[in-house]
Amino acid sequence: MAYVVRGLAREGSFRVFAVECREVVEEVRRLQGLSPTATAALGRALAGAALLAADLKAGRVMLQINGGGPLGEILAEGDAEGNLRGTVQHPQVHLEPRGGKLAVGAAVGKNGFLSVTRDLGLKEPYQGSVALVSGEIAQDLAYYLTVSEQIPSAVALGVLVDVDGSVREAGGFLVQRMPAAGPEDIAAAEEALSALAPVTELLAQGLSPEEILERIFPGRIEILEKRPLTYRCRCSRERVEAALVALGREELSALVARNEPARVTCHFCHREYEIPLEDLRRLLRDLEKLH
Numbered sequence: 001m002a003y004v005v006r007g008l009a010r011e012g013s014f015r016v017f018a019v020e021c022r023e024v025v026e027e028v029r030r031l032q033g034l035s036p037t038a039t040a041a042l043g044r045a046l047a048g049a050a051l052l053a054a055d056l057k058a059g060r061v062m063l064q065i066n067g068g069g070p071l072g073e074i075l076a077e078g079d080a081e082g083n084l085r086g087t088v089q090h091p092q093v094h095l096e097p098r099g100g101k102l103a104v105g106a107a108v109g110k111n112g113f114l115s116v117t118r119d120l121g122l123k124e125p126y127q128g129s130v131a132l133v134s135g136e137i138a139q140d141l142a143y144y145l146t147v148s149e150q151i152p153s154a155v156a157l158g159v160l161v162d163v164d165g166s167v168r169e170a171g172g173f174l175v176q177r178m179p180a181a182g183p184e185d186i187a188a189a190e191e192a193l194s195a196l197a198p199v200t201e202l203l204a205q206g207l208s209p210e211e212i213l214e215r216i217f218p219g220r221i222e223i224l225e226k227r228p229l230t231y232r233c234r235c236s237r238e239r240v241e242a243a244l245v246a247l248g249r250e251e252l253s254a255l256v257a258r259n260e261p262a263r264v265t266c267h268f269c270h271r272e273y274e275i276p277l278e279d280l281r282r283l284l285r286d287l288e289k290l291h
Contacts, residue, residue: 013182036102
């Protein structure tokens with residue numbers, strides 16, 4: 001079962017989060033027909049979104065990554081109910097592995113930005129953005145949290161893709177230093193993090209998210225919440241109609257002029273919606289009434 005945990009370490013000196021999301025990443029790989037490189041990149045982004053969303057009581061968080069690489073834009077979203085979804089602009093892009101590892105950084109690129117949007121259901125969502133530092137996603141997310149949100153953070157994200165393209169392991173962790181952390185706490189955490197094996201190796205050994213955090217803070221972890229995760233899209237017929245209206249009168253008129261139904265495919269779940277001609281005409285009439 002895919003899930004994320006939220007907790008405290010060293011008596012509140014650190015906030016900690018860890019996630020195992022193999023099932024979710026495998027489902028999105030299957031739905032979208034992702035290449036191994038795209039699977040690893042989007043899987044890391046989804047794990048990152050799950051870690052950030054684990055702290056939400058309501059609303060959702062979205063990661064938007066565009067580093068100018070061949071994969072194009074990557075979107076990953078998580079909400080307070082444990083729902084995840086994501087997409088990558090060019091899902092078939094695959095680069096040759098380098099040193100036995102998938103070339104995620106090269107495929108993402110680093111001539112661009114990582115943006116984080118937190119929609120808490122208030123009037124305006126909060127958005128922050130930083131320049132990418134590596135394209136490897138985990139390092140970029142840690143940089144964002146440290147620089148933009150002023151919370152010193154360590155992030156590890158990993159996806160292990162099997163030879164047949166399926167997902168063997170996927171997950172990660174987030175450690176955030178709190179004001180209560182003293183020099184001894186910080187030194188112990190830094191030493192443990194530097195000695196830690198890659199997160200996919202730990203998952204492949206059978207370690208749970210809780211056990212991974214225990215490796216970093218032996219005997220000093222308090223788990224506050226465990227939240228199941230699922231891949232679930234928010235698309236609907238109503239949202240598709242709203243998107244068609246947002247195209248504007250000119251483009252909607254062009255669709256009506258074709259004298260045939262419009263077919264729209266969701267980028268996140270690949271569900272296809274057919275909007276009959278009479279509904280297109282209704283949308284156009286409603287739009288014209290506003291002008």
